[in-house]
Amino acid sequence: MQFEMEFEEVILRRRSVRSFEDREVEDIILKKIVDHASRAPSGGNLQHWEFIAVKNKELIEKIANTTFSGNVTTAAPQAWIKTAPIIIVVCYTPRSVFARYGEWGKVGGILGMGAAIENLLLSAVNYGLGACWIAGFRPEGVAALLKLPRGVEPISLVPVGYPKSVPQPPPKLPVDQIFTIMA
Template sequence: MDVKEAIEKRKSTRSFLPKPVPINVVKEILRFANMAPSAGNLQARDFIIVDEEEKKNALAKAAHQAFIKDAPVIIVACANYKRIAPYGVRGRELYVIQDVSAAVQNILLAATDYGLGTCWVGAFDEEAVSSILSLPSYIRPLALIPIGYESMKERKTERVNINNLIHFNKWEGDKWR
């Protein structure tokens, strides 16, 4: 599948089959994740692969989203503050978030290419997730990404007409809603 097709096919999946995702596929998806751009090529991101039931249940509780535990695998995308340190405050507050976000998008698209469903979960208790995964203080979890085979075809959400989001050379006012 080409990148445009993956972008158009990608959607948030919240219902998974109890079918394992081969670890070599997960690692290949993460290899693509790390090909995303990063500030100064520091690659200040780390990924935790979670497939233990107890930890998946705990992550679902930390996010208050039960469907997460049903995914065969959850990837936790993390910012690495030690690696981004050369960029100071701006690196810590912005660049590392951009770096992880770009990697997460690659995860979503690569998983789609493999026929897998994903969901980018950003709302969770960071302290709880850090504790569950024994993360050191310089590692911050930014996204939980459950990955698996869809058990139910999810409906794609509507998108705003792009013409309502485009501005030329200056802010042209709110065009949407």
């Protein structure tokens, strides 16, 4: 549990990890990374999210079967997801956002979800875990499998586990190309 890194190391070491060891992740660590996710900023501090960690292998397989490769929703599932020991289902609970912000909430709520998911990914790195942000899935399929009530919308899946291999960093844009200082 006392596995901690320098903040910059965490940022630089985060990769989308898609292969995992057959090794359990302690619940206390899962709780930590979800707690860190939930400390992300959200419009009005509404914290419009819920997280479900799925460990059941059959359920993981069924959830993986709701995913698709590429951008066609009927394409083959992303089969590697079945090898994850855990899938964290990140759910958006937009009711409070729409009640407070109306139309604007459509964008604001999603921005907040992104902040929470990135916190989750970075916290996972800090505990030596690997994870990958998955948006290529059919949310209604996951909602049915988990019997989610109306208003709890799966927005992303995050397979998590100890990495079997960490991929080489993909090229990232040099900061000078994406950043301007206007003095």
